[in-house]
Amino acid sequence: MYGCERREDGSITGYDQYGYDGREFMALDTQNGIYIPTMAQITTQRWNSPEVQAEERDKNYLENECIEYLQKHVENGREDLERRVRPRVKVSGQQKGDSMKLHCQVYGFHPRAVDVKWMNGKDEVASYETTNVLPNPDGTYQIRVSAEVTPKEGDNYICNVDHKSLEEPLNIVWEKKDGYKTTGTSDTSSDSSNAHAKA
Incomplete structure (x- = not known):
């Protein structure tokens, strides 16, 4: 699962997590830009390698493309998001x-x-x-x-x-x-x- 968030102060955060057979597999550390293994040592090493650079590509997606999509969805749903009805x-x-x-x-x-x-x-x-x-x-x-x-x-x-x-x-x-x-x-x-x- 993955997702991104723009906070009220304008800062951006995101997550990218993988599971396998009902257990945690590995997750992207977005601050340091590397995948951290839970049980996937070999896969994590390969994804973090200079040849693959999956962590850079995925971090870039979360901080740029994902945020663009998020802003579009917020604009499209603004009327409902800003709706206020007293209880x-x-x-x-x-x-x-x-x-x-x-x-x-x-x-x-x-x-x-x-x-x-x-x-x-x-x-x-x-x-x-x-x-x-x-x-x-x-x-x-x-x-x-x-x-x-x-x-x-x-x-x-x-x-x-x-x-x-x-x-x-x-x-x-x-x-x-x-x-x-x-x-x-x-x-x-x-x-x-x-x-x-x-x-």
Whole structure:
């Protein structure tokens, strides 16, 4: 497998790795411009030899041609790559004996990268269950993060959502009322990126 990357600071990096029979075989050290053997001593010596110079040819490809192709793909996909859709958030809670299972459903967002966590005031609550980020038919994404807690007086449970489409993270508050299931949702039509939701 091989590939190249142009970082935000303009620097270029790449990789070129080979496998054989389910194991690593050899890899190109792009900084020093030589192939490093994992189990392919003879092949590596031949590829690094002055007669073959495979390492120079492949390093040149990764740093030039591959980057040109990458830039073309980025230009062709720019509209989708730069698309920003604010997440919608719904919180809910289910009584489970003495504890409460809190759910934070985040959906309809783009791009894919998102950070979702439950907080109790300023303290992060350990996640009980997190789904993978899943695609929606419209090209947006969704995720659900759950936490099992035993609410005490003064606890303040918040689902914190951070995403590129937001100027600052969304904070959706869950509040318990008389032991019943309660829910809250974010108001994505509002200009405010912080929402306080009560059942």
